[in-house]
Amino acid sequence: MPFLAEPAFTHGTPARTAILLVNLGTPEAPTRAAVRRYLKEFLSDSRVVEIPQPLWWLILNGVILNLRPAKSAAKYAQIWNQDGSPLRLHTERQAKLLRGYLGAQGHSALVVDFAMRYGDPSIDSVLERLKQQRCERILVLPLYPQYAASTTATTFDAVSACLRRMRNIPELRVVKHFHDHAAYIAALAGGVRKHWSQHGKPDKLLMSFHGLPRYTLERGDPYHCECRKTARLLAEALALAPEQYQLSFQSRFGRAEWLQPYTAATLAQWGKQGLRRVDVICPGFVADCLETLEEIGIEGKAEFLKAGGKEFHAIACLNESDAWIRALAQIALEHVRGWGEPAPDAHELERSRGRAAALGAPA
16 A cells, blocks of 8 residues: 655744644535445444445345435535535634634634545545644544444544555544533524524424434443533523423434434324424534434424424534634644644734634634
């Protein structure tokens, strides 16, 4: 296996520290061909689907990749905008705003970039770019608040695979999770309060997390417990009584039992029970994407209204909110602390704040 080319070395060149944000990924376009390429990469990951690989290869290539891309492409088309995929756009903007905010706080020496676990920009390509920028220390920050083997761990797999191709590897730190980080919880609560200040409160709040097969819990994955803790902390921050909210899991796939209760079934039940208005927030997603905009905002809404509900609100994800960018900065800085970055210089701090203001970063 050939090594990646090393950047030209010059004695005395200072090493740099980078923060790499990583999200799941997205097709390049809302087309059958693009979605097929994306699904093939995503669903071929043995951490994502824990079925014996020879059997899964037959199912994936013989059935799923022939039937699902067209259906998924139609769903992507409903949420796609003129600039591209919402998930990629939000992630790219988060990286840009984080860079500006850190600069405004006197940390302009930190390099900030983003990558997608599946699709573009790939983890390989961005790590190589950071290496060419003389980044000798890299913090990998997967944008999954709750740890799961199928999300966070597979990000670390991809990073490790890339490092195996480097002769001179950088120092590495990784963020495992931030499901109970106070700044993250505060950002979530602030988004809910903002929505309620504009639209009033619902009869009930549903906190919907991405679903996983139940066997992941039985095999030791902490995801279910971390989702429950996030929900509890968010409810406490909003001063909600137990009967005013519920946790659920969405995006079920296949016939196996998944973590329950299921989001779609919960919404249908609430509609039949006569709940007039329901609000749904997806705390496991820090950026709006197919699962929040289409599965919740379109399908979930239709499910609730069809069952008899009258009013449905999908609360936006954290996206580019000031509170989330500040929280992201706090999480990152806690993990790079003591990693060779000099203290902020007063004059550079003022110059950085001016640059951040021009970028629209939160003060």
